[in-house]
Amino acid sequence: MKFLCVECDQQMAFGERQLPGDGTLAATFKCPKCGRVVAMLTNPMETQLVSSLGVEIGGRTVPAEPFEMVNSMVVAGSAGSPAWSSDAQERLARVPSFVRGMVKKIYADYAKERGITEITPAVMDTARAELGLEGM
Amino acid sequence: MRTYHQLTDPDRSGLADQIGAQRRRVAERLAGVRRIVAVMSGKGGVGKSYVTAHLARALARGGQAVGVLDADLNGPTIPRLLEAPHAARGTSDEGVEPATGLDGVKCISMGQLLDEGQPLVFRGPAAESFVWRGAMEATALREFLGDVAWGPLDMLLLDLPPGMQRYIELCDILGTAPAVLTVTIPTPESRDAVQRAMRAAVARGSELLGIVENMVGAQFEGNAADELAGEFATQVLAQISWHPSASVWDQLGSRISHIPPPTSHAP
Numbered sequence: 001m002k003f004l005c006v007e008c009d010q011q012m013a014f015g016e017r018q019l020p021g022d023g024t025l026a027a028t029f030k031c032p033k034c035g036r037v038v039a040m041l042t043n044p045m046e047t048q049l050v051s052s053l054g055v056e057i058g059g060r061t062v063p064a065e066p067f068e069m070v071n072s073m074v075v076a077g078s079a080g081s082p083a084w085s086s087d088a089q090e091r092l093a094r095v096p097s098f099v100r101g102m103v104k105k106i107y108a109d110y111a112k113e114r115g116i117t118e119i120t121p122a123v124m125d126t127a128r129a130e131l132g133l134e135g136m
Numbered sequence: 137m138r139t140y141h142q143l144t145d146p147d148r149s150g151l152a153d154q155i156g157a158q159r160r161r162v163a164e165r166l167a168g169v170r171r172i173v174a175v176m177s178g179k180g181g182v183g184k185s186y187v188t189a190h191l192a193r194a195l196a197r198g199g200q201a202v203g204v205l206d207a208d209l210n211g212p213t214i215p216r217l218l219e220a221p222h223a224a225r226g227t228s229d230e231g232v233e234p235a236t237g238l239d240g241v242k243c244i245s246m247g248q249l250l251d252e253g254q255p256l257v258f259r260g261p262a263a264e265s266f267v268w269r270g271a272m273e274a275t276a277l278r279e280f281l282g283d284v285a286w287g288p289l290d291m292l293l294l295d296l297p298p299g300m301q302r303y304i305e306l307c308d309i310l311g312t313a314p315a316v317l318t319v320t321i322p323t324p325e326s327r328d329a330v331q332r333a334m335r336a337a338v339a340r341g342s343e344l345l346g347i348v349e350n351m352v353g354a355q356f357e358g359n360a361a362d363e364l365a366g367e368f369a370t371q372v373l374a375q376i377s378w379h380p381s382a383s384v385w386d387q388l389g390s391r392i393s394h395i396p397p398p399t400s401h402a403p
Contacts, residue, residue, distance in 0.1 A: 001147060001149060001151065002140060002143045002145075002147050004137065004138060004143060006137055009137075009138065011143045011144075011145045013145075013148065014148035014149065023260075023261060044260070044261040045261055045263070045264055045267055045268065048260040048261055048267075048268045049267060049268045049271060051260075051268075052258075052260075052268045052269075052271035052272040052275055053155075053271055053275060054154075054158060054275045054278070054279075055149075055151050055154040055155065056149070056154070057149050058148065058149055059148055059149050059150045059154070060150075060154060060157075063157075064158075064161075066227055066231045066232045066279070066283035067227075067232055067279050067283050068279070069272070069275045069276065069279060070249065070276050070279050072259075073258045073259050073260070073272060074246075074249060074250070074256065074257070074258060074259075074276070075254075075257040075258065075259060076249060076250055076251055076254070
């Protein structure tokens with residue numbers, strides 16, 4: 001990727017790279033002749049596409065770590081899903097199997113929406129009352 | 137206005153150089169591997185992983201140093217077939233340590249990196265994820281090839297998922313087309329799918345080691361292996377019944393071991 005200052009017919013030089021943390025990327029380029037600076041701003045999808053190739057805009061300063069992309073980008077577990085206490089799991093197991101998956105999802109969604117990290121029987125009772133799920 | 141190739145100053149990001157460094161890393165890592173064999177089929181459910189695992193074990197029993205790279209990132213089964221531990225990967229100065237499974241076969245698999253039963257999910261924007269997901273998977277494959285400390289190996293078997301996508305990525309990453317062992321079942325449907333895959337492999341320049349016909353018996357009718365062997369002038373290396381004995385795998389391992397590597401290109 002190169003940037004050209006059309007007015008000066010000069011290739012612009014890479015300046016700096018910023019990763020604001022919201023999935024976007026900003027990189028500046030400066031014309032060595034007139035000093036004009038432009039910024040390349042990529043949206044999260046464009047940034048992700050570059051990251052997925054294992055390359056860095058602006059160049060690498062150190063060699064890639066082993067499994068650099070895999071370790072940083074692969075979600076090993078069920079990210080964001082609340083844990084189930086053993087008591088809650090036992091209670092869930094008593095739900096008829098043909099609706100158990102649906103019931104489990106209802107409780108999990110309830111917990112996620114409220115930032116609850118562990119589903120306990122008390123959480124299930126509260127959810128039943130709030131959501132009108134008596135009998136589940 | 138000048139275009140890209142008319143700008144002679146180097147690209148500070150050096151993207152082409154970064155890609156080149158990635159390729160060199162893979163080549164250096166695999167320099168100690170005597171032979172790379174891709175186990176593939178155009179058809180799903182024909183037993184590629186099953187054949188790969190048992191072939192690897194047979195080769196290992198015969199005294200060879202064998203590794204298996206599970207390139208089926210979304211449906212990894214090699215750890216279970218080789219009873220390899222699902223454990224945190226140790227990383228040394230040499231790279232990521234592979235797990236060791238039955239008969240001393242070394243292996244690496246996405247299945248060892250994910251929690252039990254979890255699908256392969258990448259961090260990233262959910263919208264339009266098809267744009268980048270394929271590149272992510274290709275990069276994961278590259279890291280498996282370039283970062284695992286296999287040590288010297290007589291053979292590295294690559295267990296590919298159904299279809300041709302991973303094979304094409306593999307050719308690009310390796311910079312050469314690997315030798316191919318094809319797996320089919322007897323049916324005409326399998327023959328048709330595998331035929332397309334083999335034609336693609338030939339077009340890429342892969343050496344066809346031969347065909348393994350799996351699930352041979354009364355359940356499936358057809359003659360896929362012989363028909364494919366005739367069309368592609370290759371050999372049927374084994375016909376595997378539903379409950380094969382260990383000697384069947386040992387014979388397959390022996391036959392593959394005795395196929396000389398091509399002299400025109402490595403690996």
